[in-house]
Amino acid sequence: MVTIALSKGRILEESIPLLERAGIVPSEDPAKTRRLILATNVPDVRLIVIRAADVPTYVRHGAADLGIAGKDVLLEDDGEGLYELADLGIARCRLMVAEPQGMAQGDDPRTWTRLRIATKYVRVTQRHFALKGIQTDIIHLYGSMELAPLVGLADRIVDLVSSGKTLAANGLVAVEPILDVSAWLVANRAAMKTRYRALRPVIAALTEAQS
Numbered sequence: 001m002v003t004i005a006l007s008k009g010r011i012l013e014e015s016i017p018l019l020e021r022a023g024i025v026p027s028e029d030p031a032k033t034r035r036l037i038l039a040t041n042v043p044d045v046r047l048i049v050i051r052a053a054d055v056p057t058y059v060r061h062g063a064a065d066l067g068i069a070g071k072d073v074l075l076e077d078d079g080e081g082l083y084e085l086a087d088l089g090i091a092r093c094r095l096m097v098a099e100p101q102g103m104a105q106g107d108d109p110r111t112w113t114r115l116r117i118a119t120k121y122v123r124v125t126q127r128h129f130a131l132k133g134i135q136t137d138i139i140h141l142y143g144s145m146e147l148a149p150l151v152g153l154a155d156r157i158v159d160l161v162s163s164g165k166t167l168a169a170n171g172l173v174a175v176e177p178i179l180d181v182s183a184w185l186v187a188n189r190a191a192m193k194t195r196y197r198a199l200r201p202v203i204a205a206l207t208e209a210q211s
């Protein structure tokens, strides 16, 4: 059996067509069912549907052989026990620094020395600014980062942006890009050695189906 870990939301929306192009069709609509393990038309391939940030954990421990996870999630994870096999080119977005419109007028990222930032992406944010010699006070949130500057919890945020509509709706503007993000196919390291024969055709089909 080959188990592929996917996450709900955007990754799922774009993974299902990719899986279908790879010849793997879930037995029921993963967006509608409450079931967390889904059989597919391929007898020895099944899907599990979990939280995005949990995909590296399932794959690292071998509870899933393969997984599809955003580069943002992979960089926040320590990467232990995982191989990043291929950029699937789906669920594209950018990790950006954003701040209130009023602050952005007259703000120059080249003059930053110390920043108070709310984000879910603590590791990536720390690393990004440490490399530039900018100090950071990071407030770790699990979601709805856009709210933080509006109520004085932080001056700026680091969050994913795709259309930019969420920032605009909250009076924020992106002022600095940190990372281009897309979803990657990852594999359990041990399984790549011990079960390569079973995994190889699935990996080949998925990487060929990438957009």
Ligand code: PRT
Binding pocket: 007, 008, 009, 010, 011, 051, 052, 053, 069, 070, 071, 072, 073, 091, 092, 093, 143, 159, 160, 161, 162, 163, 164, 165, 166, 167, 181, 182, 183
């Ligand atoms: O639901 P859960 O809390 O488990 O996690 P999640 O909400 O982060 O999951 P999900 O399914 O929404 O996103 C999973 C993955 O999708 C991320 O890890 C990214 O790799 C990828 N992805 C691509 C995005 C976006 N685009 C994106 N725009 N994830 C989140 N967003 C959010 C962003 O955080 C912001 O709140 O969408 C909002 C901005 O969108 P725009 O279009 O208004 O700019």
Ligand code: MG
Binding pocket: 009
């Ligand atoms: Mg979500």
